[in-house]
Amino acid sequence: MIRPHAEAVVDLDAVANNVTRLTRVAAGAALMVVVKADGYGHGMVPIARAARAAGASWLGVALLDEALALRASGDTGRLLCWLAVPGVDFGAVIAADVDVAASSTAQLDEIAAGAGRVQRRARVHLKVDTGLSRNGCSSQLWPQLVESAATWQRNGRVEVVGVWSHLACADEPDHPANAAQERVLDESLDVARAAGVTPQLVHLANSPATLTRPSSHRDLVRVGLATYGLSPAPDVGSAGDFGLRPAMALRARLAAVRRVPAGAGVSYGHTHVTTQPTTLGLVPIGYAEGIAVSASNNAQVAVRGRRCPQVGRVCMDQFVVDLGAGGADDAGAGDEVVVFGPGDDGEPTAQDWAAASGTIAYEVVTRLGGRLFRTHTGAGR
Numbered sequence: 001m002i003r004p005h006a007e008a009v010v011d012l013d014a015v016a017n018n019v020t021r022l023t024r025v026a027a028g029a030a031l032m033v034v035v036k037a038d039g040y041g042h043g044m045v046p047i048a049r050a051a052r053a054a055g056a057s058w059l060g061v062a063l064l065d066e067a068l069a070l071r072a073s074g075d076t077g078r079l080l081c082w083l084a085v086p087g088v089d090f091g092a093v094i095a096a097d098v099d100v101a102a103s104s105t106a107q108l109d110e111i112a113a114g115a116g117r118v119q120r121r122a123r124v125h126l127k128v129d130t131g132l133s134r135n136g137c138s139s140q141l142w143p144q145l146v147e148s149a150a151t152w153q154r155n156g157r158v159e160v161v162g163v164w165s166h167l168a169c170a171d172e173p174d175h176p177a178n179a180a181q182e183r184v185l186d187e188s189l190d191v192a193r194a195a196g197v198t199p200q201l202v203h204l205a206n207s208p209a210t211l212t213r214p215s216s217h218r219d220l221v222r223v224g225l226a227t228y229g230l231s232p233a234p235d236v237g238s239a240g241d242f243g244l245r246p247a248m249a250l251r252a253r254l255a256a257v258r259r260v261p262a263g264a265g266v267s268y269g270h271t272h273v274t275t276q277p278t279t280l281g282l283v284p285i286g287y288a289e290g291i292a293v294s295a296s297n298n299a300q301v302a303v304r305g306r307r308c309p310q311v312g313r314v315c316m317d318q319f320v321v322d323l324g325a326g327g328a329d330d331a332g333a334g335d336e337v338v339v340f341g342p343g344d345d346g347e348p349t350a351q352d353w354a355a356a357s358g359t360i361a362y363e364v365v366t367r368l369g370g371r372l373f374r375t376h377t378g379a380g381r
C-alpha cells in the first residue's frame with residue numbers, strides 16, 4: 001500500500017484510558033461520551049465503539065442524523081441527540097430507541113407527534129436555559145414546558161427521563177456564572193417536580209465541569225473533548241495535568257525539500273523572508289485539510305525529533321517549514337513530519353496549534369478533514 005501523504009492517526013487505547021479516567025473523576029454519575037461532529041474529527045463510529053467498550057453507558061450527539069448513523073453502525077446503547085430544527089422527523093429517532101431533547105413546547109409537541117406516528121413512547125430530556133442563552137427553554141417559559149410535558153406523559157406519548165442544561169463558562173472554574181447556572185437548574189427542577197415531572201437524570205457538566213466542578217456532576221456527565229485527551233480548560237491544566245492522553249496524532253510526509261539563500265520570500269505574500277541560507281520543507285496539507293491560515297508563521301512541527309517553525313502563509317494544499325531553523329536540515333523528501341501529537345517526544349500538541357492559530361483545541365481537531373487519511377490504532381480498533 002502506498003503510504004498516505006498525510007494522516008490523522010487516532011489511538012483508541014488513549015480514548016479508553018480517558019474514558020476510564022473520566023469515569024473515576026465523575027464516580028457516582030453516569031458517563032455520556034459526546035461523539036458529535038464525527039467524534040470531534042476522530043471518527044464517530046470507532047470512537048463510539050471504544051467508548052462503549054471502556055464503559056461509557058451513554059453517547060451524545062447533536063443531530064438526529066448523527067444518532068441514526070450510530071444506530072446504523074450497530075450501536076444499541078443509551079443515546080441522546082439534542083439539536084433539531086422545526087419539521088424534522090422525530091419518529092425515526094424515537095423508533096430507533098434514541099432519547100431526544102425538548103427546549104420548547106412546540107418542540108415537545110413535534111416529539112409527541114413523532115412518537116404517535118411510530119407508536120412508541122419518546123424518552124425526553126427537557127432542556128432549560130440556565131444562562132448560556134443558546135438553546136434550552138427560558139425560565140419564563142419553563143413552567144409551561146413542564147406542564148405540557150406532564151400532560152404528554154399522562155397521555156403516554158412521552159416519558160420525561162431527564163432535565164438538563166449546558167454551562168457557559170465551565171473552563172473558568174471561578175466564574176460566577178457556574179454557580180448561578182447551578183442555582184437556576186435547581187430552581188427549574190423544583191418547578192418541574194411541582195408539576196409532577198420527576199426526571200431520573202439531571203445533567204449539566206461538560207468536560208471542563210466534569211474535571212473541575214464536582215457539584216455539577218449530578219446524575220450524568222456529558223464529556224466530549226476530554227475523551228479525546230485534550231484539555232478543555234488549558235488555563236487551568238494541561239491534558240497531562242488532568243490525567244488525559246491525546247488520542248490524535250497528525251502526521252505527513254515531506255513532499256519536497258529545498259535549499260534557499262538568505263532573503264528568500266516564502267509562500268503567498270512573502271509574509272516570511274529567510275534571514276540566512278536555510279532548508280525549507282514542504283508539508284502537503286493546508287487549509288483544505290483544516291490547517292488554519294491564522295497559524296501562519298506561529299506554529300511548529302517536529303521533523304526527526306526536532307521542532308521546526310512553520311514559515312510563510314499556510315496555503316490550500318501545503319505549508320512550508322524551516323528545517324534549518326529547527327536543526328533538521330538533513331531531512332529529505334519523504335521524511336515524516338509530526339504536525340501534532342501527544343507531545344511524548346517533544347512534538348507540538350493540538351493545544352499548541354490552537355494557541356498558534358488563536359483558537360481552541362476543539363476547533364483544531366474537529367475541522368480536520370478534506371483529503372486527509374484517518375486511521376485508528378489500539379485494542380478498540
Ligand SMILES: Cc1ncc(COP(=O)(O)O)c(C=O)c1O
Nearest residue numbers: 034166206207222223224225232
Ligand atoms: C450540549 C453539550 N453537552 C456536552 C458537550 C461536550 O462538551 P465538551 O467537549 O466540553 O465536553 C457539548 C459540546 O459542545 C454540548 O454541546
